[in-house]
Amino acid sequence: MRRQPHKRRIVPKQASETERGSLEPARLLHRAEFLTTAADWRQLPPGRAPEIAFAGRSNAGKSSAINALTQRAGLAFASKTPGRTRHINFFRLRSGALLVDLPGYGYARVPESMRRHWQHFLARYLAERAQLVGLVLIMDARHPLTALDRQTLEWLLPAGLPVHVLLAKSDKLGRSEQSRALEELRSAVAREFPRAQISLQLFSATRNEGVAEAQAVIAAWLAAVDQRSQKEGPPCQGE
Ligand code: GDP
Numbered sequence: 001m002r003r004q005p006h007k008r009r010i011v012p013k014q015a016s017e018t019e020r021g022s023l024e025p026a027r028l029l030h031r032a033e034f035l036t037t038a039a040d041w042r043q044l045p046p047g048r049a050p051e052i053a054f055a056g057r058s059n060a061g062k063s064s065a066i067n068a069l070t071q072r073a074g075l076a077f078a079s080k081t082p083g084r085t086r087h088i089n090f091f092r093l094r095s096g097a098l099l100v101d102l103p104g105y106g107y108a109r110v111p112e113s114m115r116r117h118w119q120h121f122l123a124r125y126l127a128e129r130a131q132l133v134g135l136v137l138i139m140d141a142r143h144p145l146t147a148l149d150r151q152t153l154e155w156l157l158p159a160g161l162p163v164h165v166l167l168a169k170s171d172k173l174g175r176s177e178q179s180r181a182l183e184e185l186r187s188a189v190a191r192e193f194p195r196a197q198i199s200l201q202l203f204s205a206t207r208n209e210g211v212a213e214a215q216a217v218i219a220a221w222l223a224a225v226d227q228r229s230q231k232e233g234p235p236c237q238g239e
Contacts, residue, residue: 025219026212032070032099035090040121044129045090050225051098051131052218055152056138058104061168064205065138066091066101069215076101086110086118088125097222105148126156134162134221136214141167141178141202144185150192157196164217166203166210178202
């Protein structure tokens with residue numbers, strides 16, 4: 001089943017402060033709470049709360065980025081507890097919107113059958129999850145755009161959703177290396193994914209750099225959903 005963007009009706013679970021425009025981007029993400037975990041499609045949470053997904057190669061800095069964006073040390077590390085690393089973990093914001101921590105890919109010691117299950121689940125989640133409004137893709141600033149990053153973009157792009165790339169651990173690069181990494185990735189993305197909506201920025205969880213910029217991107221995605229659902233009116237019955 002393909003996504004049909006014009007039919008999407010995504011509404012936050014609770015009438016939010018964001019809808020009234022009074023919640024600034026940083027506060028929007030604060031006080032996120034662990035909601036649930038899903039190992040297959042039937043376990044995904046029901047409802048129409050908009051979802052922002054986070055993906056990236058294992059060890060790229062995804063958990064640290066989620067913790068920095070929500071200002072909750074340890075929030076995403078909950079996803080790393082044994083048994084949960086291969087699950088999709090959901091965190092709920094006060095507005096009702098969800099942050100979705102997708103399993104880190106590229107982890108070597110995973111049996112082939114499990115790897116296939118996960119690739120299939122991730123591909124389906126990115127292509128078909130109607131609640132998804134955007135993807136934050138975390139790349140290690142020193143090794144950006146791996147084969148699996150490209151694969152993730154390929155899975156998502158037919159859905160026509162925006163992607164925001166965090167070039168994480170940017171503190172490991174000097175100033176000129178940072179600018180070069182940003183420019184090289186910008187031109188690679190423009191060349192390889194010319195029709196995609198991909199924005200990028202430097203990010204360091206350790207130094208808290210780039211946090212406000214990333215929060216603003218997420219807040220803008222959620223605000224756009226609010227505006228769309230207000231224009232389109234309440235969801236049709238039975239949808
Ligand atoms: P994940 O596997 O993608 O969730 O990555 P983690 O967030 O667990 O980070 C992997 C490793 O990179 C850990 O040792 C982190 O402390 C380190 N790390 C994460 N973010 C940063 C950063 O911004 N700067 C530096 N220097 N190290 C980081």
